[in-house]
Amino acid sequence: MLFRELVLENFGSYLGRNTLNLLPDLSADSRPIILIGGMNGGGKTTIMDAMRLALYGARAQCSTRGSLSYGDFLDQCVSRHTLPTEKARVELAFQVAEDGDLRDIRIVRYWERNPKDGKDTLGILVNDWADKTLLNTWDEYIENLLPLGISNLFLFDGEQVKELAEQETPPVGVFDAIQSLLGLELAERLAADLDVLVTRKRRDLATKSQLEAIETIEAKLDLQQLESATVEREIEQIELKLETAIEREGQAFDKFILEGGKIAAQGKELELESKAIQTQIDRHRQDLCQLAAGSLPLALITPLLTQARSQAALELRHQQGTAALDLLVDRDRRLLDFLHHQSLSVETISEIQTFLTSENHSLEQAAELDPPAWLAADPEAISYLDTLLKSEIDRDRALVVKLQTQLIKLEAELDFLDRQIAEAASPEEYIRLKAQESTARELVSQLKADKITSERRHQELDRVITKTRQELATYTETNISLKNDRHIIDSIAKVKATLEVFKVKLTLKKINKLENEVTECFRYLLHKSELVQRVTIDSSTFALTLHDREGKLLPKNRLSAGEKQLLAIALLWGLARVSGRQLPIAIDTPLGRLDSSHRTNLIERYFPAASQQVILLSTDTEVAETEVTNLRERGAITREYTLEHNSSEQRTQVRSGYFW
Numbered sequence: 001m002l003f004r005e006l007v008l009e010n011f012g013s014y015l016g017r018n019t020l021n022l023l024p025d026l027s028a029d030s031r032p033i034i035l036i037g038g039m040n041g042g043g044k045t046t047i048m049d050a051m052r053l054a055l056y057g058a059r060a061q062c063s064t065r066g067s068l069s070y071g072d073f074l075d076q077c078v079s080r081h082t083l084p085t086e087k088a089r090v091e092l093a094f095q096v097a098e099d100g101d102l103r104d105i106r107i108v109r110y111w112e113r114n115p116k117d118g119k120d121t122l123g124i125l126v127n128d129w130a131d132k133t134l135l136n137t138w139d140e141y142i143e144n145l146l147p148l149g150i151s152n153l154f155l156f157d158g159e160q161v162k163e164l165a166e167q168e169t170p171p172v173g174v175f176d177a178i179q180s181l182l183g184l185e186l187a188e189r190l191a192a193d194l195d196v197l198v199t200r201k202r203r204d205l206a207t208k209s210q211l212e213a214i215e216t217i218e219a220k221l222d223l224q225q226l227e228s229a230t231v232e233r234e235i236e237q238i239e240l241k242l243e244t245a246i247e248r249e250g251q252a253f254d255k256f257i258l259e260g261g262k263i264a265a266q267g268k269e270l271e272l273e274s275k276a277i278q279t280q281i282d283r284h285r286q287d288l289c290q291l292a293a294g295s296l297p298l299a300l301i302t303p304l305l306t307q308a309r310s311q312a313a314l315e316l317r318h319q320q321g322t323a324a325l326d327l328l329v330d331r332d333r334r335l336l337d338f339l340h341h342q343s344l345s346v347e348t349i350s351e352i353q354t355f356l357t358s359e360n361h362s363l364e365q366a367a368e369l370d371p372p373a374w375l376a377a378d379p380e381a382i383s384y385l386d387t388l389l390k391s392e393i394d395r396d397r398a399l400v401v402k403l404q405t406q407l408i409k410l411e412a413e414l415d416f417l418d419r420q421i422a423e424a425a426s427p428e429e430y431i432r433l434k435a436q437e438s439t440a441r442e443l444v445s446q447l448k449a450d451k452i453t454s455e456r457r458h459q460e461l462d463r464v465i466t467k468t469r470q471e472l473a474t475y476t477e478t479n480i481s482l483k484n485d486r487h488i489i490d491s492i493a494k495v496k497a498t499l500e501v502f503k504v505k506l507t508l509k510k511i512n513k514l515e516n517e518v519t520e521c522f523r524y525l526l527h528k529s530e531l532v533q534r535v536t537i538d539s540s541t542f543a544l545t546l547h548d549r550e551g552k553l554l555p556k557n558r559l560s561a562g563e564k565q566l567l568a569i570a571l572l573w574g575l576a577r578v579s580g581r582q583l584p585i586a587i588d589t590p591l592g593r594l595d596s597s598h599r600t601n602l603i604e605r606y607f608p609a610a611s612q613q614v615i616l617l618s619t620d621t622e623v624a625e626t627e628v629t630n631l632r633e634r635g636a637i638t639r640e641y642t643l644e645h646n647s648s649e650q651r652t653q654v655r656s657g658y659f660w
Contacts, residue, residue, distance in 0.1 A: 001145060002026075002613050003051070003584050004104065007091035010082040012046040013645065013652040020047075020654055022584075023095075024613045024638040031638040033607055033631060034615045035623065037659050038643030043652035044617035047643075048155060048588050053077075054092035054107045056148055057122065059139075061173075071118020074111050080650065087112045094584075096145065103127060105134075146583055149180035153575050154611075158589035164571065165564035168556070169543040174571075178542050181579050182510040191499055194492045201488055217472045224468060228461040235454045242447040249440040255433065274417045277410050284407045288400065295388060296396040305385060312385065332356040507539045510578070517574035518544070525566045525601050535567075544571065562598040569602070573610060586615040591622035603627050608636040620659045628658055 003022040008014040025031040038044045045063050052060040058070040065073045078088040089110040096103055108123040124135040134141060142148075152160065152173050163171055170178065199218075298305060335356070339349050519535045526532065533549045544567065546554040559567065576585070590607075591599050603623075607614050608631075616623060623631075631637050640658040645651070 001581075001583050002095045003092065003615070004095055005091070005093040005106075006047065006050060006054075007089070008047070008050050009089035009091075009110075010079040010086055011050060011077055011088050011090055012079065013043050013650055014046065014654075015079050015081050015651045018652075018654045020641060021639060022613070022615060026612060030608075030612070031636055032610075032612050032614045033637045034613070034639050034641075035628065035631070035637050035658055036615065036617045036641045036643065037620060037623070038617065038652075039619055039645060041647075042645035043643045044588055044619075045157070046652075047617060048157065048586060049077075050090045051092055051586065052151070052155060054090045054109055055142055055146065055151070057109065057120065057139075059148055061148075061152070069118055071115055074115050074118070074120055075113055078111075078113050082113070084113065107138075146581075147180055150177045150575075150579065153177050153181070153572050153579075154583050155586045156572065157587065158591075161565050161568045161572070164568035165561070169538075169541045170571075175542060178514075178575060181575055182507070182514070191496055194496055194499075198489055198492050213475060214472065217468065217475060221465065221468045221472065224461060224465045228458060228465060231454055231458045231461060235451060235458065238447055238451045238454060242444065242451060245440065245444045245447050249437075249444050252433075252437045252440040255436070274414060277414045277417065281407060281410050281414065284403050284410070288403055288407075291396050291400055291403075294396065295392050296400065298388060299393045299397055302393065305388065312381070504539075511537050511539050514574055514578050517577045518570050521573045521577070522567055522570035525570055525598075525605055526563065531563075535570075560595075562594045565594060566598055566601070569606065573606065576611070582612060584613040584615065585611040586617070588617045589622065590616055590618060591627070599627065600630075603630050604634070607631070608634060623658075625660045628660060 002024070006020045006022055007017065009017045020034075020036070022034050024034060036044065036047065049060075049062040049064065052062055062073065064076065068076065074088070082088065087110045089108070091106060091108050093104065093106040096105060104127050106125040106128075108125065109120045111120040122135065122138065124131050124138060126134060146154070164174060169175070336349065336353055339352060515535060515537050518537070519532075522532060522535055530549060532546050532554060533551070534547045536545045536547065537543070538545070544556070546556060546559075546567075548554045556564065556567075576583070591602060594602065599622075607616065628637075628640075640656070642655050642658055644653050644655055646653075
């Protein structure tokens with residue numbers, strides 16, 4: 001099956017006739033992708049709704065229908081700029097191979113505002129000729145070709161993938177689609193048909209009194225089943241309300257935080273914390289003042305102090321030299337006096353005196369200070385100067401750096417707290433915000449309680465219905481004696497037991513095949529292929545379980561958000577492959593929540609291989625310039641369109657070509 005053309009006329013934001021050629025190029029170099037670009041609110045989802053509406057009519061699961069009747073929904077879909085005499089119209093043409101022949105089928109649905117009887121007008125053309133036979137059996141025909149139950153596996157959007165990725169078990173729609181796709185509903189349908197047959201046989205065999213008793217029990221059973229269905233609908237309505245209430249509760253909480261409600265609630269704590277930080281700041285500033293009052297300012301003249309220390313050392317050495325020279329002169333004088341009393345010649349004494357005088361003169365020259373002494377520092381002053389230069393100044397400087405660093409950090413914290421306190425809501429605003437949050441939370445609690453009550457009521461009704469069915473079976477079995485019909489009833493019971501065994505074995509067989517396909521698809525899409533070795537699927541809940549290369553359980557929370565979405569896409573892809581149906585795939589908002597590496601994997605591996613026809617409806621930030629260039633270089637795109645939306649006129653038009 002291939003979609004060939006989609007026509008939207010006065011449908012949603014599409015005024016006038018808008019046509020999209022959807023047929024891909026399936027030549028040797030297959031180009032399966034039809035790329036449709038549009039901004040948010042520009043009409044992408046409307047295209048998905050148009051395809052669903054064309055195929056399924058009143059049964060279509062369209063995004064904007066909600067709880068509207070079909071007539072109200074059709075009226076809502078008519079473009080607001082349409083003239084009273086004009087009609088809305090959707091057409092979907094597709095090709096399908098049947099018995100070796102290729103048939104062109106065109107579905108046409110049109111209606112006017114406030115359609116009569118709440119219906120549209122349906123037309124079916126086969127090879128451009130009206131086909132009344134196919135028109136009368138259209139629902140059965142399309143159910144065989146593309147069953148409504150599995151359509152969400154082929155026509156889906158990013159939000160559906162997100163929901164499937166975040167839940168531990170598949171949502172109801174996907175659960176039903178899996179059952180339908182695997183053929184499991186056939187066994188359940190056969191069991192239900194057997195129950196109908198048993199009921200008919202019992203009615204045929206019963207006497208008038210027995211028939212009246214059976215009818216009474218059946219009427220009671222019908223009422224109980226009707227009440228059960230009503231409770232089921234109530235639960236569905238409560239779930240919808242609960243979903244909305246939870247969303248509003250989140251919005252109320254976000255508003256409470258955003259508008260300063262949380263800060264206002266913490267006002268006293270924040271003020272105490274602010275005062276404590278201010279006290280630390282004051283203490284640090286006081287410590288800095290004390291350091292500034294000590295020897296720390298001398299750090300500014302460290303070079304001058306070093307020079308003074310050198311000068312003091314020089315002058316000290318000069319003083320010591322002068323004292324030593326005086327001692328030598330005195331010693332020489334006493335030596336000469338001693339020599340005069342000895343029996344030495346005058347010449348010898350004169351030479352000794354000349355030598356000593358010369359040596360003392362040399363010492364005097366060496367001891368002379370140039371420049372002359374000016375500091376006159378005593379040893380105690382020199383020792384204190386050494387202490388300053390070697391320890392005190394460096395110690396005080398390091399302490400100042402530490403205090404300044406701490407002071408900057410504390411001032412930043414104080415500034416942040418002051419801003420928080422300034423942003424806090426007023427007492428009146430706090431009361432209002434808190435009341436809104438409390439109201440939203442109480443509504444959620446009430447709805448949860450209502451849901452629990454309804455579910456308990458539903459469970460009780462299930463028990464009552466089971467008991468009534470047993471009563472009906474017991475009554476009829478007690479009063480019906482004809483052997484042939486007894487044989488039929490007994491045989492049906494055996495068939496149902498055998499059918500249950502068959503269903504279990506069939507489920508295991510189909511699930512095993514699905515597991516292999518999902519594992520292969522996930523490992524193919526995942527850029528860390530060594531992370532997951534196998535994906536297993538629970539046969540009753542269809543929940544996915546991951547296993548690493550050693551066969552150990554791999555918790556799903558180990559996966560990133562992007563990897564979880566790839567797992568969801570792998571499940572959808574695997575289901576499509578297991579179905580064995582060659583059907584188109586249309587994806588709305590395909591890449592919105594994925595990072596670059598996972599986007600690349602989808603661009604390169606999934607979109608070109610997902611099906612022989614892949615329709616992508618994307619914004620300019622999902623399939624951006626890099627991604628579309630990649631797809632073009634791979635030759636994967638057949639056609640490109642852009643949905644140009646005029647927000648002032650609330651109108652969308654289709655033009656050829658993508659954003660770039």
